[in-house]
Amino acid sequence: MSATIIDGRAVAQEVRAQVARDVVAFVEETGLTPGLATVLVGDDPASAIYVASKRKACEEVGIADHHRHLPADVSQDEVVALLQELNVDPTVSGILLQLPVPAQLDGAALTGMIAPDKDVDGLTPISVGRLVRGTPGLRPCTPSGVMELLRRYEVALEGAEAVIVGRSDLVGKPLVHLLLAANATVTICHSRTRDLPAVCARADVLVAAVGVPRLLGADAVKPGATVIDVGVNRTDDGLVGDVDFEAVREIAGLITPVPGGVGPMTIAMLLRNTVSAAKLQLPV
Ligand code: NAP
Numbered sequence: 175m176s177a178t179i180i181d182g183r184a185v186a187q188e189v190r191a192q193v194a195r196d197v198v199a200f201v202e203e204t205g206l207t208p209g210l211a212t213v214l215v216g217d218d219p220a221s222a223i224y225v226a227s228k229r230k231a232c233e234e235v236g237i238a239d240h241h242r243h244l245p246a247d248v249s250q251d252e253v254v255a256l257l258q259e260l261n262v263d264p265t266v267s268g269i270l271l272q273l274p275v276p277a278q279l280d281g282a283a284l285t286g287m288i289a290p291d292k293d294v295d296g297l298t299p300i301s302v303g304r305l306v307r308g309t310p311g312l313r314p315c316t317p318s319g320v321m322e323l324l325r326r327y328e329v330a331l332e333g334a335e336a337v338i339v340g341r342s343d344l345v346g347k348p349l350v351h352l353l354l355a356a357n358a359t360v361t362i363c364h365s366r367t368r369d370l371p372a373v374c375a376r377a378d379v380l381v382a383a384v385g386v387p388r389l390l391g392a393d394a395v396k397p398g399a400t401v402i403d404v405g406v407n408r409t410d411d412g413l414v415g416d417v418d419f420e421a422v423r424e425i426a427g428l429i430t431p432v433p434g435g436v437g438p439m440t441i442a443m444l445l446r447n448t449v450s451a452a453k454l455q456l457p458v
Contacts, residue, residue: 177401177426178327185326186319186438190235193445197236200452208267208452209238210294210444211260215253215275216246225272231441237448240266246276253284261289267452268294270444291454294447296348305351312447312454317349319439320381320402321356327428329400331356335376339363339390339416340383345404349381370394382416391418398427404436 201207210232214225229239240263242256253275260266269292275281290300296314304311324331336358340346346362353360363373374380374394382390383404395401405416415432423429430436 177423177429179423180323180327180402180428180430180435182319182323182430182435182438185323186442188326189322189439189442190231190445193237193442193449194235196446196449200449201236204456206452206456207236207238207265208449209240209265210268210270210448211240211242211263211266213242213244213253213256213260213269213271215244215248215272215279218274221272221274228270228441228444231445232448235445237267237445238265247278248276250279250284253279254287257284257287261287261292264455266292267455268292268448270294292451294444294451296447297343302343302348305348308351308355312451313352314344314348315440315443315447316345316383316404316436317352318443318447319436320349320404321352322439322443323402323430323436324356324379324400327400329379329428331358331379334358334378335361336379336381337361337363337374337377338381338383339367339370339374340381340385340404342383345383349383353379384416386416387414388418389416390422392421392425395422395425397425399425400428401426401430402436403430403432406432406437 212225212228229241232239260269269288271285273281285297288298290298293301293312296312301311336353338346338349341362341364350360350362371394375396377399379400381402385405387407387409403415403417407414413433
């Protein structure tokens with residue numbers, strides 16, 4: 175039997191609609207408007223497109239846009255000064271430094287400067303520490319989007335075997351902790367994993383975050399498993415994931431398509447994080 179297709183666009187739309195309602199409630203209760211400062215350095219076309227779509231999404235749900243655009247030849251000190259200004263600006267709830275930054279800048283050091291309660295990407299060392307410890311904080315958007323899809327489709331995680339392929343700081347590593355917090359038994363694979371299909375075939379929940387088109391085929395999937403494909407790869411056949419969708423949909427129980435699966439969730443979770451950040455900054 176063919177797998178049920180997880181509709182990431184529909185779930186993302188529901189999350190956005192809820193965020194819009196949460197913004198209205200927040201404004202009514204506090205008289206304040208949540209605001210996001212996207213910081214774009216230089217003119218990389220892909221980064222400009224990502225930032226533009228984040229700003230548009232904010233506008234649609236009533237989050238104020240505090241975008242800043244710096245020239246490509248800006249110095250580290252100038253970006254530091256801007257981040258320090260945004261960190262203390264009470265109208266700015268969340269700060270997102272679009273990566274990658276130009277080569278003369280240290281992107282990791284700059285990201286680390288963002289105030290943890292405004293860190294809507296969840297990538298600062300303090301946010302990572304909060305995630306690992308399981309204490310409240312802002313979680314990275316794409317892994318949170320994966321968890322939201324699993325929640326909406328009522329995928330049982332307690333005691334389940336979860337296998338993640340990919341150990342990036344952005345996706346694979348944070349997802350380990352989110353799945354552990356949901357009481358899954360988690361295995362993480364990477365480029366040195368021996369017999370990758372055999373490890374993946376143990377999974378009740380298989381997440382691919384690799385960046386290799388159709389790396390995981392039918393031999394890597396247990397019948398009935400939930401398969402979440404984070405990968406986005408441009409090929410001659412258009413956008414494809416890290417999973418061989420056509421082969422795997424015949425075996426899996428649930429599967430995300432690419433596009434239209436995890437992709438739309440990332441911005442939805444960014445919007446949710448921005449409202450969470452606004453709440454974190456309310457005086458106690
Ligand atoms: P990344 O930083 O490049 O990490 C890739 C990971 O995959 C690494 O851990 C690498 O292992 C592992 N890997 C590479 N080749 C492998 C192989 N043949 N077998 C097993 N593991 C292998 O990637 P990322 O930033 O996490 O992104 C992964 C994919 O997700 C990309 O396609 C990206 O475009 C996509 N993505 C999508 C969204 C979204 O919103 N939908 C967001 C973020 C990323 P090593 O550590 O050993 O090198």
